[in-house]
Amino acid sequence: MIISSIVGGLGSSSLVAHTVLNRDLDRYKKIFREDPAIKRETDYLKEKLPQFESLDALADDYRAWQAVTSAFGLDDQAYAKALLKKVVKEGVTDKGAMANRMVDTRYKDMAKFFNYDVLGMVGLQSEKKIADLVDRYETQMFEKAIGESNENLRLAMYFERKIKSVTSMYEVLGDKAMYQVALKMAGLPKEYAQVDIDKQADYFKQKLPLKDLKNPEKLDKLLQSFLARADAENSTAASSPVVQLMQPAVNTGFGPIVTIDPTLFLKM
Template identity: 35%
Template sequence: MVTTYTSYLNIANNLQRSIELVGAQPVVARETEYYLANIGKIDTVDQFMADSRIYNYALKAHGLEEMSYAKAFIRKVLTEGIDNSDAFANQLTDTRYRDFAEAFNFARHGETATIFTVAQQGTVDKYMRQTLEEDAGNSNEGVRLALYFERMAPSLNNAYEILSDTALSTVARTLLNLPDEYAFTDIDKQAAFFEANLDFEDFKDPAKLGELMQRFASIWEINNPTTTLNAASLLTPSPTTEISADLMIAINNLKLGG
């Protein structure tokens, strides 16, 4: 049995190799080649948004692929930039929009906005990581969530940043053993609970973050088992007691040690 945690570790511990394999995929390689060949020719927000391949590549790199249809929204993010405190992106809780506006900062740099590393290779690197996580999610959504949370967690400073992101909030609820329905409760109450029960400093400590990801993967495995029934299990009555997260962690450790 390959558990959520072992699948996550297989990728996390071999991240560069995993990304190289993603980059070698024909579609990914073709879109990346096009992006790098053309992004530096983009001088304005209008040109950026008119080239659907450039536009969609950049959005996906920043985890905003689902917003491709919201062109008026994205245009406002790009045209206002982030230098003014009242800029649109700075008013949004989701930090991905600020990162996007920083990467393609037409408001600050004008026609030279796309010549910087952050807009070129930096965006490609983000695209590769995003694609890696999505591919992992095709086999096990828990692995995608763990990889994503691990990537984003060090930059998180408050509960509202978690709550503004569906994937991050899913991981947080799982870590705190909260049901999915908790997402529909009052947002300020959720934020207060997260602040009281999550130590954001732990997110910045690789060792402690690793422990949190192990716990998340173990709880996820309990709720979304990746095991398949074998003949013996079909003949054995299902136990009525639940497997604890701590026990699942111990099982994972035994498998990794063996």
Template identity: 30%
Template sequence: MSFQPIIPGSGLAGWSFLQSTLARQIEAFEDSAPVQRATDYFVENIGAVSSASDLVQDRRLLEVALGAFGLGEDINNKYFIEKVLSEGTIAEDALANKLTDSRYKEMAQAFAFDTLSPTGQTSFAQEIIEKYERRSFEVAVGEQNETFRLGLNLERELPEIASSRDANDTKWLRILGNPALRAVFETAFGLPSQFGQVDLDQQLGVFKENAERRFGTDEISDFGSPDRLEELTQLYFLQDQIKASSGLDAGSIALTLLQSAGQTQL
């Protein structure tokens, strides 16, 4: 896309500017010609789609559908996406239910091709477009500053998880299954990206332990409050700057990984 967000700096200063101008920048992004063309086409044509096959055969529709769930890089993986969508989520052994990345399940649930799909409803098109516009703006921000993209994603997605009726461990698992949210927490807690190779139960324990130590709570519902969300965001930016300036070597990363994993066995 040709739209370029205005980001005059990095770190907390740049983040503060982005936050203060966010509403105006998002509006300008949504009014840009490429976005208007994409969303208008989606509104005009999604109603005729009744199957996963219909969707993947129309690249312009598929771009919006995937973009709405942050899966734009899968645009050429048509067979995989068709399988995810056609199997849906009702069957326990459906592909979307087996994938670690929760975004595929969210997309399959939204399109519901395994049951009565809502694609013919006007409200459905609008819901997908709203997701597409917001996520696409975040992608545009990420092209200039990936840290800011993850910060915007955190502000959008974490309150939704926090307010859900899921059990606390389920909420944590949703975070662990979301690459962008997971990256924020890993950075905020000073964990290496290789930490994802550790047993899932150990990962859960370490994440909860770090949350308790740094914020005085491991309840994800508490992170739905603006103040706690801001605390997490600031810690993320601080740790990201420290990480960028220190440049941990492979030995340090391995040591951190072993220490973090070992803590859960105490």
């Protein structure tokens, strides 16, 4: 897609790419929305959603179901129809509903949006609701396209978008993508995930207070810190002698020959 090509052309620095994209984000999103592949799917959603009389009918339409689940970042779970339908049907009103008991906040987000336990399919078929769903789909696919060239940039943009609606640090800890960003913001290793969840929540509340994460200027600095650390890690990994030795062989036409820098052994 054109967006992944643009990001790829910005070089390997996530920090630079983040700055460039944010400088003219609305224009880049507009370019993405008009991409023929994306427009075909959004047009299909607008046409078909008002026609579904039941959740089963929606789930049985592969194309529409794939787009709807993608709108909540659950495209990797689209195959689990029985689970997702149960999540949607139970909604979030009852504290014991499945969505409220799941750690992954994507399920609750989907159930809350549908509001199926209260309104049924009618709640998904108004013009406003369909427009909101299409917007969610375009946003998710935009970030996914960015991730094709720079996964750390995708994580930063996702965190920046999601933190606006977060009300508890447990929501950050329960969101796999947000948690990755928070760890690097705090300068913590991934092994920190083994620590008791309540202790983690207390630590992050002090280290990354929600009021700071919701302050645009402070959040921007924290995201810069995340991207700088991510770039440094990638740079270190790429320059590792072991990684260089394991680079793919070069095809010369006479068989695979591994190219090795002679000074590499001195470094090792």
